[in-house]
Amino acid sequence: MDKSKLQATLSSHWPATAVSGVATSAMLAAHGLGGRLVGSAVELGLLQRLQRGAYIRTVEWNAAAPWHREHLRLMAHVLASNCQGVYSHSSAARLHGLSTWGCGAAVHMSFAYSPASSGRGPNVVPHRQVFSPQEMALVRIGPLRIPVTSVERTILDCSRQFPLEQAVVIGDHGLRSGVSLPALQQQLAASPIKRGAARAHRALDFLDVNSESAGESRTRVFLAGTVLPLPELQVPVSTRQGEYRVDFAWRRYKLILEFDGWGKYFNYRPTPEALANERQREKDIMELGWQFIRIGWADFRDPVALEARIRAALVRAGAVLPVSRTRIFP
Known part of the structure; x- marks a missing residue:
C-alpha cells in the first residue's frame, strides 16, 4: 500500500475511542488496523510510536505544543502500560487537570514495594511510598479507571519533590480548583514524611488562590x-x-x-x-x-x-x- 492510500486508511479507520488522539494496538486492531499496517505507517512517518503499544498520528504529534506532548506521552503510558503502581506527583497533577509547568515528561508512579524495572518502563520515575484510602482517587481516562493520588496528596508530593516555581504553579491551580489551604497545611503537619518537608512548607506558605494562571x-x-x-x-x-x-x-x-x-x-x-x-x-x-x-x-x-x-x-x-x-x- 502506498503512502497516500495508507494515510487515507488511517484517517477512515482511526478509532473514535482514542484518548487525546492516542490509540493502543488493541484499539487499532479492533478497527482493522493490524500490526503489519501499523508498522508500515510508522516506517513511512504517518504514525508516531509514543511507547510500546501506543500510537498517535504524526500530523497531530507535529501540531502539539511541547507541554501537550508531555500530556500525550502520559496518556500513552496510562492506556498501554500494565504497570501496577499509583500515578503520583506531576503525573497525578496532569491527570487531575492541574497545570504542570516545567515538570518534564517523566511518568511518576508510586509503589508500596520496589518494582522490577521491567514493570516500570524507561520513562517512569518510581517512588516507594504508601497511602491511606483518603490519599487515593480514581480518574477515568477513556475506558479505564486509573489509580492516582488525591489532589491534596498530589500537591504535597509535588511541593516536596519540585522547585518552588513548579510546586507553586501546581498548588495555586489546586486552590483555584477548590482545595483548602488549611487542609493542605494540616495534612503536611501530620505527615510522617520528613524528606522535603521544609521545601513543602515554603511552597504552601507561598500559595495564593488569587493567582489565576501558571x-x-x-x-x-x-x-x-x-x-x-x-x-x-x-x-x-x-x-x-x-x-x-x-x-x-x-x-x-x-x-x-x-x-x-x-x-x-x-x-x-x-x-x-x-x-x-x-x-x-x-x-x-x-x-x-x-x-x-x-x-x-x-x-x-x-x-x-x-x-x-x-x-x-x-x-x-x-x-x-x-x-x-x-x-x-x-
Whole structure:
C-alpha cells in the first residue's frame, strides 16, 4: 500500500475511542488496523510510536505544543502500560487537570514495594511510598479507571519533590480548583514524611488562590526572589466604563503589571474581539493615570533583563529603589 492510500486508511479507520488522539494496538486492531499496517505507517512517518503499544498520528504529534506532548506521552503510558503502581506527583497533577509547568515528561508512579524495572518502563520515575484510602482517587481516562493520588496528596508530593516555581504553579491551580489551604497545611503537619518537608512548607506558605494562571504564579515567584517591592494581586480598578481587574498592581505608584498568556486572547472569544476589548480596557485605565508593563513567557528566559524592565518602570512611576540588584540571578 502506498503512502497516500495508507494515510487515507488511517484517517477512515482511526478509532473514535482514542484518548487525546492516542490509540493502543488493541484499539487499532479492533478497527482493522493490524500490526503489519501499523508498522508500515510508522516506517513511512504517518504514525508516531509514543511507547510500546501506543500510537498517535504524526500530523497531530507535529501540531502539539511541547507541554501537550508531555500530556500525550502520559496518556500513552496510562492506556498501554500494565504497570501496577499509583500515578503520583506531576503525573497525578496532569491527570487531575492541574497545570504542570516545567515538570518534564517523566511518568511518576508510586509503589508500596520496589518494582522490577521491567514493570516500570524507561520513562517512569518510581517512588516507594504508601497511602491511606483518603490519599487515593480514581480518574477515568477513556475506558479505564486509573489509580492516582488525591489532589491534596498530589500537591504535597509535588511541593516536596519540585522547585518552588513548579510546586507553586501546581498548588495555586489546586486552590483555584477548590482545595483548602488549611487542609493542605494540616495534612503536611501530620505527615510522617520528613524528606522535603521544609521545601513543602515554603511552597504552601507561598500559595495564593488569587493567582489565576501558571504565568501569574511564575511571576509571583520571580518577584519574590528580587529586591523589588511586591505588588498586589487581582486589583480592581474602577473606570468610566466599569470596573476592571488587573493581574498585579503597585497602587502607590499607579503601575500595573500584566502577564500576557495567549489563552486570554484565544480561549474565550474570537481573537480580534478579545484584542479590541483589551485595548479599550487599557485605554480606560490609562485615562486614570495608570501605567502598564506587560510581560510574557519569553521574558523569564532572561531574569536579569526582566528585573531591569520592572525596576525601570517602577522608577519612572516614582518609586525610590535601592541601587543593589538581585544576587540570585546568574
